[in-house]
Amino acid sequence: MDSLTLEEKVSLMSGSCTLQDMITEMQENPDAHYNHKPYRAGGIEEKGIPPMLFCDGPRGVVCGMRKATCFPVSMLRGASFDIELEEQIGEAIGREVRAFGGNLFAGVCINLPYNPGWGRSQETYGEESFHLGEMGKALIMGVQEENVLACVKHYAFNQMEVSRFKVSVDCDKRTEREVFLPHFKKCVDAGAASVMSSYNLYQGVKCGHHNYLLNEVLKKEWDFDGFIMSDFGFGVTDTVEAVNGGQNMEMCGTVFFGNKLVEAVREGKVPEKNIDDSALRIVRTLLAFEDAYDKEYGCSTLACKKHIDLALKSAREGITLIQNENNVLPLDLKKNRKILVLGKLANMENIGDHGSSEVHPPYIVTPLEGIIREVQETEVIYYEGQNHDRAKELAREADAVIFVVGYNYNDEGEYCAEDDLDQYLQGVGGDREVSLDLHKEEIDLINTVGSVNPNSVAVLMGGNMIMMESWKKSVSAVMMAFYPGMEGGTAIAEIIFGKINPSGKLPYVVPVKESDLPQVNWRTSEQHYDYYHGYAKLEKEGIEPSIPYGFGLSYTTFQFSNASFYVKDGIVSAECDVRNTGDRDGTEVVQMYAGFKHSSVDRPVKVLRGFKRVDLKAGESKRVEINCPAEELKWFNPDTNQFELEHMKYEVYIGSSSSDRDLIEGVVEL
Numbered sequence: 177m178d179s180l181t182l183e184e185k186v187s188l189m190s191g192s193c194t195l196q197d198m199i200t201e202m203q204e205n206p207d208a209h210y211n212h213k214p215y216r217a218g219g220i221e222e223k224g225i226p227p228m229l230f231c232d233g234p235r236g237v238v239c240g241m242r243k244a245t246c247f248p249v250s251m252l253r254g255a256s257f258d259i260e261l262e263e264q265i266g267e268a269i270g271r272e273v274r275a276f277g278g279n280l281f282a283g284v285c286i287n288l289p290y291n292p293g294w295g296r297s298q299e300t301y302g303e304e305s306f307h308l309g310e311m312g313k314a315l316i317m318g319v320q321e322e323n324v325l326a327c328v329k330h331y332a333f334n335q336m337e338v339s340r341f342k343v344s345v346d347c348d349k350r351t352e353r354e355v356f357l358p359h360f361k362k363c364v365d366a367g368a369a370s371v372m373s374s375y376n377l378y379q380g381v382k383c384g385h386h387n388y389l390l391n392e393v394l395k396k397e398w399d400f401d402g403f404i405m406s407d408f409g410f411g412v413t414d415t416v417e418a419v420n421g422g423q424n425m426e427m428c429g430t431v432f433f434g435n436k437l438v439e440a441v442r443e444g445k446v447p448e449k450n451i452d453d454s455a456l457r458i459v460r461t462l463l464a465f466e467d468a469y470d471k472e473y474g475c476s477t478l479a480c481k482k483h484i485d486l487a488l489k490s491a492r493e494g495i496t497l498i499q500n501e502n503n504v505l506p507l508d509l510k511k512n513r514k515i516l517v518l519g520k521l522a523n524m525e526n527i528g529d530h531g532s533s534e535v536h537p538p539y540i541v542t543p544l545e546g547i548i549r550e551v552q553e554t555e556v557i558y559y560e561g562q563n564h565d566r567a568k569e570l571a572r573e574a575d576a577v578i579f580v581v582g583y584n585y586n587d588e589g590e591y592c593a594e595d596d597l598d599q600y601l602q603g604v605g606g607d608r609e610v611s612l613d614l615h616k617e618e619i620d621l622i623n624t625v626g627s628v629n630p631n632s633v634a635v636l637m638g639g640n641m642i643m644m645e646s647w648k649k650s651v652s653a654v655m656m657a658f659y660p661g662m663e664g665g666t667a668i669a670e671i672i673f674g675k676i677n678p679s680g681k682l683p684y685v686v687p688v689k690e691s692d693l694p695q696v697n698w699r700t701s702e703q704h705y706d707y708y709h710g711y712a713k714l715e716k717e718g719i720e721p722s723i724p725y726g727f728g729l730s731y732t733t734f735q736f737s738n739a740s741f742y743v744k745d746g747i748v749s750a751e752c753d754v755r756n757t758g759d760r761d762g763t764e765v766v767q768m769y770a771g772f773k774h775s776s777v778d779r780p781v782k783v784l785r786g787f788k789r790v791d792l793k794a795g796e797s798k799r800v801e802i803n804c805p806a807e808e809l810k811w812f813n814p815d816t817n818q819f820e821l822e823h824m825k826y827e828v829y830i831g832s833s834s835s836d837r838d839l840i841e842g843v844v845e846l
Contacts, residue, residue: 177456180223182448185455186437188218188225194429195409210532211238214278215428217405218458225459226466228325230427231273233283234299234315235528235661236535239276243475245269245483245662246537249528250285250311251639252494252658254301254683255728257765257787259314261490266318266326268483273324275473279465281319282327282372283533286312286359287334289640290709291696292684293608295337295588298639298659299533302683303710304725304784305355306808309362316366323469325461328363330374330407332356332389333705337591337606338698341410344377347705353812353819355707361398369402369461373423375410381421384411390422403457408532416445424454479538484663491660491667493763493789496680497729498644499654504576504631506674506731512575512631513554517544518561518621521637522580528639528659529605531590537662543580543635546665550673564624571628578672579626579651581618582637583608589639607698612690613643626650635668641684644722656682677731679763679789681833685711686723708780711834715781724835726767726784732758732794734832736766741828741842748785748809748844750830751801756792763791764832768802769839770809771827777811782829785809802830806846821846 177185193215201208211232219227232238236246247253247265256262273281285299286308301311316326333345333356347356364371371394373384383389384406394400405411405425412418415432419440426433440446477483497505507515525540541549548556557574561567571577583605591606613619614636626632626647633653636642648654655678657668670676687693694709708716711725739752750768768786772779786802809826810819823846831839 177452177459180455182441182451183438184220184223185451186433187220188458189424189437189454190426190430190433191215191217191428192430194431197429207241209241209536210534212241213239214276217425217427226279226462228280228458228462229278230280230282231276231278232532233269233281234285235533236537237269237272237276237278237281238533238535239278240478241536242538243478244272244535244537245479245487246527246535246540247487248490248494248661248664249298249639249659250301251298251683252660253490254307254311255496255656255658255680256490256493257681258493258789259310261493262311262314263318265486265490266315267321268486270319270322270324271473271477272483274322274471275475275477278324279462280325280327280370282329284312284315284326284328284363284368285330286328286363287330288356288359290335290705291694292640293612293696293698294335294640295605295607296529296531296590298528298588303685304683305359306784307683307787309359312359312363313366316363316368320367320369322471323465325369325465327370327372327405328360328368329372331360331371331394332374332383333378334374334376336696336698336703338609339700340375340591342701344380344702345705346379346702348707349814350812351705351707355709356705357393364394364398364400369465371400371402371404373404373406373411375407382413384423385414385417385421387421395422401457402461403454415440419446419450419454424457487661488663488666491664492670492676494658494680495660495667495671495678496656496682497653497671497678498656498682498723498727499648500729501652504652505633505672507576507631507672509551509554509673514573514575515547515551515554515556516570516574516577517547517556517558517580518567518577518625519580519618520560521582521584523558524584526584526637526659527661527664528585529589530585533590540662541665543665543668546667546669547578547672549666550669550675561621561625564621567621567625568628571625574629576631577625577629577633579622579632579634580637581614581622581634582642583639584637609698612641613646619647622647623650633672641686643690644686645688656680674731677760677762678728679730679765681726681728681765682723685714685721685725687714688720688722692719712780712783724833726765726833727835728765730762730764732756732760732762734762734764734792736831736840739830739840739842741844743844743846746806748804748806748826748828748846749801750786750828750842751799752830752840753797754790754792754800755797756794759794761793763789765789766800766802767831767833768804769829769834770804771829773827774824775822779811782827782834784834809846
């Protein structure tokens with residue numbers, strides 16, 4: 177770095193593709209779309225410094241047209257609670273980034289949805305900070321195993337779309353440190369190469385300029401040694417504020433950095449040591465990954481069988497069975513010879529929003545296509561359901577009815593207002609401002625037709641929680657399919673007809689009333705976040721949910737017994753026997769929670785602090801142990817400005833969901 181001139185160092189600190197460049201290319205080339213090729217930043221060839229080559233995500237690599245593997249959205253992958261699989265997906269994504277000629281994957285999205293109406297909830301793993309950190313960490317490790325830089329986003333407090341460019345978020349210190357930042361720290365501790373700052377403001381200061389968040393917390397307190405980049409276009413709006421506030425790289429073009437930054441340094445407005453800090457971080461990170469890069473991946477890597485098999489496995493593991501009255505599922509094809517499929521989403525290639533996370537795979541299996549393939553000789557009738565009398569008539573004649581309902585990219589997703597980036601991201605849905613339930617026409621369809629046939633199944637498509645109280649009694653079974661990726665239709669059908677035993681667990685709580693959740697003004701310039709949200713809020717207020725966090729059914733049954741709880745060398749452990757008491761093989765997600773009834777401060781009733789997937793053959797039993805470092809039980813004391821461990825008795829729980837009905841309780845002392 178010492179050999180570089182000021183101009184050369186500054187040239188490393190910004191991208192070379194403006195938003196207008198993107199728009200022009202998309203207008204001139206029908207196959208061009210956002211990030212259809214890696215976006216370049218920096219690089220000085222004659223000095224041996226490689227450029228940063230940006231590829232977006234997170235459901236795969238955004239580059240190319242009909243080439244990349246489209247994995248299920250992160251929310252579905254979160255529902256699998258499978259860290260090993262997420263690391264494997266990261267490795268596959270890393271290989272495809274390299275095959276496209278990139279070297280950075282900006283798809284480690286770990287923002288916590290304060291309210292499930294956030295339009296980009298699908299890009300993250302769930303509502304629980306601990307779970308977010310564990311899943312994000314696994315993706316980072318997988319991506320970087322292939323010597324691709326992993327970029328964690330959006331730091332921080334990015335939980336709404338409609339107002340994301342202008343909203344200033346506020347919260348108290350404990351909420352900041354215990355709820356919204358721990359998962360970012362966990363990803364930094366895992367060795368993340370890069371962090372992307374968010375568009376929004378925090379306590380009145382733009383996050384891309386935020387000295388406290390970027391310099392004080394991220395770089396100094398957490399000892400982050402990679403580089404920070406801004407979100408695209410509007411992530412930096414002032415040269416001096418951004419660089420002095422800790423920003424290292426303006427993306428995706430050069431607007432406020434470049435010559436303006438050189439001039440600011442020469443005028444004494446920006447100390448050159450800040451430029452040196454940025455250049456050093458960028459150069460050493462890129463060189464570290466390039467020097468270790470010893471594999472070449474060609475086009476044959478893209479959407480190869482190995483990667484598509486991973487996408488299918490992910491969909492199989494994450495799709496979650498929420499309700500199964502009278503064991504309607506799996507449908508027996510010997511008894512169900514005529515299947516009615518209702519809902520326009522059944523015949524739609526529905527893999528998620530059309531914003532910056534849109535992946536372009538070579539094919540997509542729709543739910544209808546998957547069902548037709550799976551049943552083969554069984555008759556399948558498809559009807560969108562416009563006329564309810566016609567739908568009822570068809571339902572009476574069928575042996576079983578499958579509703580495919582929920583959302584698509586028009587309902588939720590990345591959002592840009594007309595005066596922002598409407599040409600850059602078209603047809604996107606924003607936040608779910610009006611309702612968290614199904615569309616009225618879908619509710620009416622289910623309530624009108626569902627009761628006609630007792631063998632009725634609702635398959636839900638969407639990126640986060642969907643309310644159920646208004647219609648769930650009209651169907652026998654409910655399955656959350658999220659946006660399940662390019663092989664999603666295959667997995668949906670396999671689960672409905674019993675080839676695959678479901679094992680997903682909801683990574684969020686489903687309340688009885690929307691008012692049980694934290695309320696958000698989606699169109700605002702100011703938003704306050706309270707300490708409690710999700711299942712922790714409902715438990716603290718003594719409100720029974722419709723469906724608890726961590727819940728998911730199987731086609732077999734599991735029994736938990738002989739639990740023990742202990743502390744050794746600062747590690748809290750919970751273990752128990754888990755037996756498959758049913759007649760078919762299955763997988764259970766064993767969960768560990770910690771409780772704080774004896775705390776002298778306001779703390780949650782309990783929080784997730786460990787989980788493990790366990791495969792069990794019919795009749796098989798295994799001893800399962802989950803460990804939690806005492807570090808994970810600390811609270812943040814705003815008076816001392818540090819995390820502290822309370823020396824007291826802690827409740828420890830082990831079981832199959834966050835509900836007390838599904839847990840065995842014990843006590844340990846620290």
